[in-house]
Amino acid sequence: SQQGEEDPQALSIQEGENATMNCSYKTSINNLQWYRQNSGRGLVHLILIRSNEREKHSGRLRVTLDTSKKSSSLLITASRAADTASYFCATGRGSYIPTFGRGTSLIVHP
């Protein structure tokens, strides 16, 4: 199984600030994905970055991938209170069984 570990475990910021969270993994991958989970809900896929990509953007989200360091970062720019959620990364390698770390709990204060 592939597992990502997110860092920090908790992040508290003010609305308008940027939020950065990181993900580290141990084995080679084909892709890395970031998910969001609102409290008591299922996970929602945010963005996927392939192993041959270094950076990807989607709206206010920016994801980077450094395969040499086996790490990825998710940046949320100009955060909003509605961005308050837990964020998880998951890695993929061919026919994989996805596993998740503990996630980063983000709180954005209005």
Added chain:
Amino acid sequence: GAVVSQHPSWVICKSGTSVKIECRSLDFQATTMFWYRQFPKQSLMLMATSNEGSKATYEQGVEKDKFLINHASLTLSTLTVTSAHPEDSSFYICSAPRRRANTGELFFGEGSRLTVL
């Protein structure tokens, strides 16, 4: 809109009873579905992989007789918690990969919160 539907969203039951949770893929066929369990402020713990037409693959430490999984069709997988006890109270989430261009992207149900009294 949702592409994976999970039902019920919450259930309260008495100790000793069995509870069935359904996971449906709405507009695609899912030969594989994953069942997770999540405790408050914890990670999603993979319980088992549900395979259409064959037996489920359980993760180490997960009791297969306790958590019965049936992948009855290409769009439906069910998880039955048998003889539930308070320690089985948790948030159960299913997911299915929709292999668009082999992206590996997962679609999740909204989860089912089980409370065993």
